Structure formats: C-alpha cells, structure tokens
Amino acid sequence: MNKIIRTLIILLIFIQSGFAQNLDSEVIDEIEKYKSEVEKYKENKNSIQQANFLNKIAYVFWENELFDEAINYFSKSLEINQLNKNKNGIKSLYFNIGLIYSDKEDYQLALSSFDNGLRIAQQLKQTQGIYTGLINKAGALKNLNQSAEAISVLKNALQYAQELNNLKHIRTCYGMLAENYEIENDSENTLKYFELFASVDKHIKLEQIKEIEKRSKQEVHTAQTDKIKTEQELSKKSDQLVETQQTLKETEEISKQQELELNLKELAIREKEAQLENEKLIRYGVSAIFVFILLFSMLIYRQYKAKKRVNEKLAEQNQKINIQKEEIEKQRDLANTQKTAITDSIRYAKRIQSALLPPESYIKRNLPDHFILYKPRDIVSGDFYWMMNKDDKIIITAADCTGHGVPGAFMSMLGIAFLNEILTKIIENKHVYSLQANEILNQLRTYIIESLHQTGDPDESKDGIDMAICIIDPENHKLQYAGAHNPLYLIQNNELKIIKGDRMPVGIHKKADVSFTNHEIDINENDLIYMFSDGYYDQIGGPKGRKFMSRNFQQLMLDIHKESLPEQKKILDKKFEDWKGKEIQLDDILVIGVKLELTKKTQQKDDSYDWSNKVILIAEDTEMNYIFLVEALKPTKVKILRAKDGEEAVSIFKETEKIDLILMDINMPKLDGFETTKEIKKINPNVPIIAQTALNIEDAREKATEVGCDDYILKPIRLKYLLTKLDTFLNN
C-alpha cells in the first residue's frame, strides 16, 4: 500500500514539474493579456505584433522557468518570423531557444539551435551575432564534454571579440578557454589563459575604478566650486557686517556725546533750580519778619490804649491783623533778597519784644534785690518774664513757650498780652475774681486754648506755655505759687525746698479742665525764690556732652544763694557758658532770682544817704555858705575837705589821694571857680565838679560847661536838690 502512495506522490511532483506550476495570479493575468493581444493581431493579420507578443509570452514563461511552454511560444514566433523572412528575428529566436535548452540541460538540442542561429548570423555578417553564437556554442560543447571542440570554437570567438575590441568579450573567451584547458588537463594553457583572463579582468576593473574616480572627482569639483561660491558669499556678508558694526560704533559715539550734552544741560538746570529755591526761601523769610513786626506794632498799640473789655479788643485785633495780613501778602512780592536784611529785621523785633518785657527800673522798684538771667537762643525768645504790682502784692512769672525763636516769641507776645488783660480783669472785678496764682494760670490757659482754637485734635498744634508764677505778699509774709510744669525753688535757712508744678502746660491738654494747684507758703525776710525755664539745666555740655541736669542746678543754687543777687547772676552766666563750651545753645535761658524783702521800703529820706566812704572837697570862701553846706551834709557822714580859695583847692586836690566830688564856688579869690576847675580837670578829668553859682545868666552856665564842670547848682541851694544831685555823681 505505502509503495503505491509513494509512487503516486513522486508522479504528482513529476507531473507538477513537467506541467504548468501554480503561477501567480498576476502572471497568469499578464499571459492572458498577451494571449488576447496575439489573437487580436492575428485577426488583424499583424504578424509582426503577433510575433512580438508571442515573444513576450515566451519570456514570461522563461522567467518563471516553464521552459517547454517558453520554447513552444518562441517556436510559434519563429514560424512567423520565418514566414516574414526576418533573419534577425530568426537568429535571436534560435539563440533564445538554445538558451532555454541549455537551461533544461538539453545541451544537444541547445547546440543545434545555436548552430542554426550562428549560420544566420554568419549570413548576415553580424560580428556581434557571430560572437554570441560562438560563445553559446562553446558553452554547449563544454557541457557535452567536448572541451577540445569548445576550445577551437572559443579561439574563433576570441578573434571576433578582438575585432569588436570588446574587453569583456575577450575576458569571457580567456576565462572559458582556461576552464576548458583545465578540463583537458593542459595546465600550461590553463595558466596562460587564466593569467590573460586575470590581466584583462584587472584592466577592466581599473577602467571601472578610473570611471568611478573621474565621476567622484567631478562631484568633488562641483562641491568645491559650490564651496568657493559659498565662501565668497560669506566674505561678502562679513564685509557687510564690518560695515554695519562701524556704523553702529559711530552712532554710539554720537549718542554718548549727546548724553554728555544732556547731562551738562541737566546740571545747569539743577543749578538754576537751587538758585531759585534759595531766592524763594529768602523772600519768605523776609516777608515772615514783616508780618511779625507789624503784629508786634499792633500789640504795642493795644497796650497803651485804655482798658476795655477783652473780647472786643481781641476781635478787633484779629480783624486788623487779617487786613494787615492781606496787605502784606500783596507787598510780599516786593521783598528784598539780602540775608542781612532778615537778621536786621529780627534784631528790630527783638527791640520790640524787649520793650514789652517789664523794664528793669520797674522791677527794681518793686523787687530791689533780684536778678534776671535772660539769654534767648536766637535773637527773639520763646521765654519771657512778667511782673506786675497791684495792691502791694507783687506778681512775677517766668514762662517758657513752646519752641524758641520766632514761633516761641509769638507765643510769648500772646502770653504777655493775656497776662496784662487777666490781671486788669481780676483787679477790676475784685468781688468776682480773687487774686490767686492758680487762678491766673487757669484763665491764661482758657485764653490760649480759645485764641489758638485748640480742640484736642491730634493733628493740631499743641502749643502752650510752661511757667511758674508767684504772688508775693510782703505785708502778710505769704507767697502764693502755681506752676505749669516749672517748679519753684525756695531757699529758707540754707535749705533748698522744691515746690513742683502741675504736670500740665498752660494750653490744651488731657487735664485741661483741671484747675492748677495753688500753693501757699509762709515766707521770711531774706528768703530766696528762684523761677526758671528748663533751658538752663537742659543745656548739653561738659566733658561728656551731657545735660546739666536739674539736680546739679539745685546744688548750684544752694552753693551760691548767699552771694548778692547780681553776683549770683554773674556766676550762673559763667557756669552756663563754661558748661556749654562749644556746643550750641539748645533753648532759651531764663532764670529769675528774688531775695524777699518784706519790710516796707519808705521813700528816700535825707538820712538815707550814706556816703561815709566818700570824700568831698568844698571850695568856698564865704564862711556862712560853708557852714550851711557842712550841716546839710552831716547826716550823710561824708568826709569834707575845705578850701578857702582856688589855689588851696588845687593844692589840696594834688595832695589828697581820693576825692569823690568837688563843690566849686565860682566867686573865689586868688583863683576863681572856672580857673580852678580847669586846673583840676587837667590833673584828673574824671572827678566830678559841681559849680555853685548865684549868677543866673546863661553865660555862667555856658562857661561852667566850657571849663569842664559836670554840673552846676544855683544859689540859694535847696537841700534836697543838692543831695539828689550829689547822689547822682557819687553813686555812679
């Protein structure tokens, strides 16, 4: 059973290989297409095309190794070509068929086919065709093991190849000759033809390489030319770049220059602006001073007017100030730009402020033993002092307004004006207001809050006054004190007592509705009181640049309180300057010292002159007059020297060391009063000489002055007049 199956399978494979294999559907389609063309051309009797397509079919079969089919179709085509006597076509067909037979390994049939083709090629005298035929024939002969015959055919083919000058053909011949000689075992010829084959082969390959080289050289050359072109473009572009850079540089330079010019212009502008600022400042400064001066002038005017109700005056004042203010604002534009003008103006204002302060003589009359150390920081001061005597009570205050300089001075003006008004009101309305220190501060506070429209708003000014105020009642040996911040120092029995002020200013404050405290103190003769602003003890100075401090100030006062008041002032001043040194004065300085004299001072009486340390020379020839003078001068305890005439007067004067005054009679023997005066004045021009003369004419007075008399007194001499006059000269 297995045997049968095996045989069947082999048969099938055989049949398969023999008959048509399973071709691709594409190929089948192609063949069918060609077949239809063949039919078509056959119908059209187009034998050439018919043959053409038969060839095509044959080629397809040949490619797909269906050799028999291929031969079949080539044969059909051959028939047609033979009919058409297409020798060329016949030749080709014979060769194709031959080749197919070779592929089939049917070499005998191949050979005969090749021979047929060759014959025709020879007929046609086609060298190429002959060569092809011969080579094919040689191939077939080799395969039929007829190598000797193949060699002779090959030698023939070689000739044709050389005729064609075709190296490839020659090579093929050499190669095949070598092969066949090898089969013939002719080693010599094998080698010969093999070498020939190799050299031709090499030559051919060289040619090929050269061809390739040539072709690559061409490509390189093209590449190079391209490169050069690109380089040229590049260099052109870089040239352009350099140009552009150059232009850029130039532009930069220009812009730098322009920048410089701009800077210079800016500087010039700024300079101008600074200048303008300066001028503006000076203008404003000067105009502020004008406001100040005019305001001050207004206040003076108020002072000297009759006392009216306060509010009316104030309202009037404000109106005037406003009008003036408007006028001044118009005038502002005419202001001068000199800096000294400002300072000069302030100095003038200082005079006004000084005028408002109580004059020294007024204070001295009420408080003979006192000192006031008053050193404003700037020209005008924020500190002020004030004094008034009413009903034998003396009211005195030392005050320190917020700030210093012009703003402080403004407040001080208000302070002084208000104090005057308040005291006037109190005194006029004795039954309503009591004269109390704290009452004065309370009222002053009200005035200030109202006039500055202070509401306690955090943003508004909190200007006010720190002050100490005392009311001295010598009769009752009582002292009232009230203070806003500033204390009172009281030295009694070599002890310093501090009475502190309330911790609030005269002005708007949290506790502005709380009354100031009134302190009542018993005082004794020769007690000392001191009132001051914080300027003194807050001054920075000394070796470490520290404040003087109130502690040290207390000690200082205690140390110097036994000195005379003028001496104390000197010491305080010096100590201050020494402490301050090179530092600037930080604030206004005000220190008031008063030695309390409680016994009533009577008018100056005759016996109140005390010239016990003075010497008077009386030049008088008339005895009666002399005695009168002596009697008159007795109470003064003055030492008297007598000269009976001018000569004696001169000699006494020369001999005596100290003569404080000379009473010179004019009518004297030997040397009259005028001549004596001349003489004595030559010796000592400083000694006061009072001429006594009965002469009542102008001439006498003139002459007296001419010769150097300091004064004259007319006879008959009135005693009081004499003493007063003498006092003037003796207490110089």
Place this chain on the structure above:
Amino acid sequence: MEPLIIAATQETPGVNFDKDLGKFLIFGKSFPEEVKRFFDPIIYWLQEYEANSNEETKFEIRLEYFNSSTATMLLEVLYTLEKIIHDRGKKVVVIWNYLEEDDDMLEVGVEYSEMIEVPFEFNVIQDY
C-alpha cells in the same frame, strides 16, 4: 515689614525698628530743625506696624535729650502704641531708660506714663 533703621546725628535720634527681631529702639539726642519731617516716616512705620504687630512689643526709649517739639512727636508715637493694646488687644510695654542722676528724664517718663495707657518700665542706665 522692612525694618526702619535711621542713623543718629548730632541733632536727630537713631531709630532701630525691626519687627522680625522684635527690636524697637529710639536713642540719642533729638532736636531736629524740622520735627515733622523727621518724625513723620517713623510714625507712619509704626502705624503700619500697629495694623500687623507682634504678639508682644517691647518699645525702648533711650533718649539723652529732646526738645519740646520732639516731646509732641513722642506723644504721637506713644498714642500709636496705645492703639496696639486698645484696638488689637496685643501686649506692649515701654522701657523708659534714664541716667540715675537725671531726675528730669525720669519725671518726663512718669508724666508720659500717666497720660498714656501703656505699661511703662523705668530702667536706670549708667551711660548712653
């Protein structure tokens, strides 16, 4: 907040405010020509701080001398600190430094402490 550091000069105080370090100090001498101009930025800074303060603030004042205009500005500073307690409910204490022998500085500090509802600590120092 950026710290506020102002160098002291002959007439103006040094200021050293640093929220992160919890340092608040004014020291030196204060008598500037233009008081408002100097103090406005300081008060402004403190107002900003007040809106966003630390839980606890120790505010140190170590002034050797200050004029009356400065005193007014210090009051403003203290009012702002007061606000931190009243409006923000946070803690503040003012450390008032003074030389032992300087009764005046102590006195001023006591007066401020009576006016402002912020606790004050009075601290004696030996030197500035």
